[in-house]
Amino acid sequence: MMVKxxxxxxxxxxxxxxxxxxxxxxxxxxxxxxxxxxTVHYPYEQVAEKLNRQVLAxxxxxxxxxxxxxxxxxxxxxxxxxxxxxxxLYELDxxxxxxGVGKLWIKDDGQNPxxxxxxxxxxxxxxxxxxxxxxxxxxASTGNAASSVSLFAACAxxxxxxFVPETAPEAKVAQLLMFGAEVLAVKGSYDQAFDLCAQAAxxxxxxxxxxxVNPFLGEGKKTAAMEIxxxxxxxxxxxxxxSVGDGCIIGGIHKGFVDFKRLGxxxxxxxxxxxxxxxxxxxxxxxxxxxxxxxxxxxTTTCADSINVGHPRDHIKALRAVRETSGAMVAVExxxxxxxxxxxxxxxxxxxxxxxxTGFAGLAKLVAQGAIGKDERVVxxxxxxxxxxxxxxxxxxxxxxxxxxxxxxxxxxWIEAEKS
Ligand SMILES: *Cc1c(COP(=O)(O)O)cnc(C)c1O
Ligand SMILES: [Zn+2]
Numbered sequence: 001m002m003v004k005x006x007x008x009x010x011x012x013x014x015x016x017x018x019x020x021x022x023x024x025x026x027x028x029x030x031x032x033x034x035x036x037x038x039t040v041h042y043p044y045e046q047v048a049e050k051l052n053r054q055v056l057a058x059x060x061x062x063x064x065x066x067x068x069x070x071x072x073x074x075x076x077x078x079x080x081x082x083x084x085x086x087x088x089l090y091e092l093d094x095x096x097x098x099x100g101v102g103k104l105w106i107k108d109d110g111q112n113p114x115x116x117x118x119x120x121x122x123x124x125x126x127x128x129x130x131x132x133x134x135x136x137x138x139x140a141s142t143g144n145a146a147s148s149v150s151l152f153a154a155c156a157x158x159x160x161x162x163f164v165p166e167t168a169p170e171a172k173v174a175q176l177l178m179f180g181a182e183v184l185a186v187k188g189s190y191d192q193a194f195d196l197c198a199q200a201a202x203x204x205x206x207x208x209x210x211x212x213v214n215p216f217l218g219e220g221k222k223t224a225a226m227e228i229x230x231x232x233x234x235x236x237x238x239x240x241x242x243s244v245g246d247g248c249i250i251g252g253i254h255k256g257f258v259d260f261k262r263l264g265x266x267x268x269x270x271x272x273x274x275x276x277x278x279x280x281x282x283x284x285x286x287x288x289x290x291x292x293x294x295x296x297x298x299x300t301t302t303c304a305d306s307i308n309v310g311h312p313r314d315h316i317k318a319l320r321a322v323r324e325t326s327g328a329m330v331a332v333e334x335x336x337x338x339x340x341x342x343x344x345x346x347x348x349x350x351x352x353x354x355x356x357x358t359g360f361a362g363l364a365k366l367v368a369q370g371a372i373g374k375d376e377r378v379v380x381x382x383x384x385x386x387x388x389x390x391x392x393x394x395x396x397x398x399x400x401x402x403x404x405x406x407x408x409x410x411x412x413x414w415i416e417a418e419k420s
Contacts, residue, residue, distance in 0.1 A: 007072050010215060012040040026213045033198065033339025035293070035317055038215040039255070042070055050176055050265060055232060056210045062086045064120055064223035070259055071223075072216045073127040079155045079245070082113035084123045085223050089231040095347045096378075100367050103377040106360075107228060108350050110385030116173060116306075116356075117224065117383040118148035122209060124220035126152035129207040139209035140197035142190045142245065142306050143172030146383055152179035161206065169305060169389040172188045191296070191311040211248040212313035221252025221257060229260055238376040239272050239274040240370055241366065243258060243358035243383055244274035244329065245307035247318025252302045253381075254321035256289055270379075271327040273371075274318060277302030278331040279353075283312055285328035286319060295318070295411070303334045303392050306355035306384060328371060331363040338396035340364070344382065351386035354396075359383070 004022035012019075012028035014035040019028070028036030051069045059066050064085025067077045089107045096104035112119035118141075126149065127136050141151045153160035162176055166185040176183045186193040194210060201208040208214055229236060236257070244250050249273060254411040257269040276284050280300035286293060296311035312318065322329055337354050340361040344350045352360075363380050366372045386393050404410055 001416050004074065005072065006042065006069070006074065007040045008043045009041050011041060012157050013037045013039055013320070017220065026208065027217070028321060031032070033213045034117040034313070035316065037212050037314060039317070040072055040215055040219055042259070044259075048263045051265075053234065053265060064123070064227070065135070066221050067226055070263070071124060072219050074122060074131060076157065077127050077130050079121055079130075079157070080127060080152055081155065082119075082123075082151065084112055085160045086227060087111050089228065090348065090350070092348050098347070099364060100374050101372060101378050102375040105225065105228075105232070106344070106348055106350055106382055107378045107379055108382045110350070110352060110382055112148075113211055114144070114148040114151045115385035115388055116144040116148060116353075117221070118144045118269065118382070120223055121145070121211070121248070121252070122148035122218035123219040124216055125149065125207075125209040125214060126156050126158065128216050129158060130156050131217075133208065134207040136161060136206040136207040137198055137209055138162070138201050140164070140194040141191070141204070143168040144306055144388065145209065145211060145294050146181070146183075147172050147175035147202035150176050153181065161177050161200070163197040163200075165190045165193050167305070169391065171390060172387050174274065176331065185390070190309060194311070194313065196266045199202070199302060210313070211246045212317075217315065218248055218252040218255055222256030224249075225256025226254045228261055229257070229266055234266055235377075236266050236268055237379045239271045239273060239327070239350065239366075239372050240379045240381070241273045241275060241359045241363045242381040243304070243307055243355050244276050244312075244318060245280075245309040246312045247274070247283060247314035249381075250274045251314050251317030254317070254325065269325055269363075272321050273324045273327045273362060273366060274322055274329045275358050276329065276331050277304045277307055277358060278333050280310065281331040283315060283318055284329045284331040286315065287322060291319075292316070302337075302354075304337055304354035304358050304391075305389065306353065307358060328366070330365055332358060332365055333356070336361040337364070341386065341393065342394045342398065344385070350382055351393075352382045353384040353386050353388040354392050356382045356384035356386070357382065
């Protein structure tokens, strides 16, 4: 089934070969899936005639579908009703002061329908699978991409086959099963699950929602950057900080600013900073060595399961995002991630999963290093909700529940004991 595409062409991130719409589905055949990720281009001049500040200001669609003219789908399928995007951007003056930056906003993407940033990409991925008339969608995931795609596959009545590492947190697996996905818990790492999924997709001709190799996922993810621009009345921040595993979110955020600049909606792009967990930081290593690509690492570990990625699949776009914007990739220890979870909860009222709080941990480090200045305006992304991984949240807290007899006298005794 051929659908008229909104985008004009795709460009290979490595050899820069140009592909017309319909010519390739996933990656550049010359460069392969690891190097040949593709970037989506639009007829920007035509889009700019339809999408300007005034049109956006009047638009009532309070979801990421408000950017339909610059998304690779012909229309929002009515079945995909859950509201994705237009997540809150909280201005937090107290936290900005205690951190030592001029202005701080937290964008809480834990408030998406499956409770993570991944919904921005899955909704677009499933919309494309529907337009292409495909009956089965598959994904490999540390957990969130899977729960997200299974939600939208359920709405679209597509069969959904998921590959997760067997260590995926229980809440994420519960979401998968509840949405009716077929869940294969791979006795191995996420990186192994990814390769198995890619092979099955190829052999069975299933639609593949795997991050990076599907160029349209980043198009969904870019909407976070567009929302930031609109929510700040087009006064672009100085820096945006986000956690990084495969690198698709950071690449997508970069693309969102680039697309808005091409449309003439903004005149500059913020510095973009990526934050990895120390125990799983191949992109930080690549950044520090000045490599164009990441070298896969084995045996990575971190409490932040969503970014426990030894072989980052969107490495080229991720490194490009931080280099082209004069940002950086930094690593933080797990202890700093757990502390950030407490701080975000207690000083911002935002309950983040470990990977969701990793950006904030990196921000604290960047401020301490002087990379982000005390007068600067900063946006920090929270990418996933804390209820996704309660086991780690319990290890992050520094308080315990107090066992109590069911008697008023016992409560009084405890209050008295607290006073002394
Ligand atoms: C997937 C995910 C990330 C990292 O995104 P990448 O595109 O893999 O870099 C960060 N935080 C959460 C909560 C995620 O689910
Ligand atoms: Zn190529």
